[in-house]
């Protein structure tokens with residue numbers, strides 16, 4: 287999730303990059319069978335979704351994720367990640383023992399990395415169109431479909447890969463901004479319906495293991511808790527998140543019943559893992575649980591704001607002890623804690639073959 291609005295020149299540029307990428311990709315396709323790794327475990331990770339998963343797809347000029355102080359912990363400078371360091375994608379890649387997949391936008395810049403899979407996630411997007419002009423999840427899946435058509439990825443590649451989907455709430459923030467909570471319940475039904483159709487499509491492309499994040503407790507995000515000076519989570523918001531997660535669970539259970547191995551689809555329980563870390567922060571060496579590490583100097587500014595060459599934000603002394611980085615996104619320490627929790631929750635084992 288992220289909220290910025292000065293992004294409109296971007297789509298045109300984006301498609302120029304897309305079209306000019308083709309030649310390099312074909313070269314790569316000619317090579318990558320030689321590098322095809324071991325038959326144990328997945329060889330590739332394909333990632334779809336939003337800023338919880340994006341590792342640099344948004345163009346530099348238009349995103350805070352490419353400005354200081356983003357990336358100060360890892361890699362030490364802004365890298366297009368919405369955090370001080372690593373994000374969910376990086377941890378899932380680590381678990382699968384593959385390199386964090388290259389952002390779609392860079393596939394022709396480092397073509398040899400195409401063999402580790404690809405990250406199609408764009409910050410701010412949702413399963414439907416949101417307030418940002420970036421590709422929604424349907425379009426992100428179209429990108430993979432096109433690469434398959436172009437023979438960048440083969441059927442064997444897909445059989446041997448994992449897909450990760452992050453649907454972290456931008457559809458809901460857009461809905462709340464335009465409609466308030468009126469009709470929210472039926473909107474939840476349509477978000478889950480669209481997510482389910484995306485899952486089916488990715489399976490039909492040949493991916494054998496598909497991991498989808500449950501919605502995190504939106505009511506605990508600093509953006510929401512700011513109204514209580516970051517003192518407590520908003521239970522009303524968390525209640526509708528639970529509705530989303532319940533419907534998603536039902537849909538995924540049903541999908542699995544229809545597949546031969548009954549375990550193609552896996553839910554990453556980001557709700558319980560976030561809550562567990564927030565309820566027991568000291569277990570994870572987190573001292574600062576709801577107060578974000580990086581905040582705007584006033585309500586007119588946000589993390590990364592600069593005006594007349596003057597920084598209009600403050601960064602906490604120790605990002606490693608804070609769970610949240612900015613108003614919406616966890617720090618690397620936060621993601622690391624969530625990852626460690628997911629590993630103990632049995633969710634992650636299911637994504638290995």
Ligand SMILES: *[C@@H]1O[C@H](CO)[C@@H](O)[C@H](O)[C@H]1NC(C)=O
Pocket residue numbers: 413414415422423424425480
């Ligand atoms: C995704 O974006 C495309 C292009 O803007 C649009 O045509 C399509 O309707 C969107 N899909 C959904 C499910 O919102």
Ligand SMILES: *[C@@H]1O[C@H](CO)[C@@H](O)[C@H](O)[C@H]1NC(C)=O
Pocket residue numbers: 460461464465469473
């Ligand atoms: C908001 O409500 C209107 C009228 O009910 C509906 O047509 C529209 O789709 C809703 N907005 C969103 C984002 O779903």
Ligand SMILES: *[C@@H]1O[C@H](CO)[C@@H](O)[C@H](O)[C@H]1NC(C)=O
Pocket residue numbers: 479480482483
């Ligand atoms: C989504 O909704 C459409 C229209 O109501 C329906 O035809 C379709 O079966 C639903 N898909 C899933 C996966 O629930």
Ligand SMILES: *[C@@H]1O[C@H](CO)[C@@H](O)[C@H](O)[C@H]1NC(C)=O
Pocket residue numbers: 467513514520521522523
């Ligand atoms: C919690 O969020 C709801 C809307 O989702 C809002 O109406 C309510 O005022 C919030 N509660 C607090 C304590 O901020």
Ligand SMILES: *[C@@H]1O[C@H](CO)[C@@H](O)[C@H](O)[C@H]1NC(C)=O
Pocket residue numbers: 584585586
């Ligand atoms: C925020 O910006 C508005 C309009 O630019 C200005 O009137 C207001 O004084 C600013 N508030 C703060 C706290 O800086």
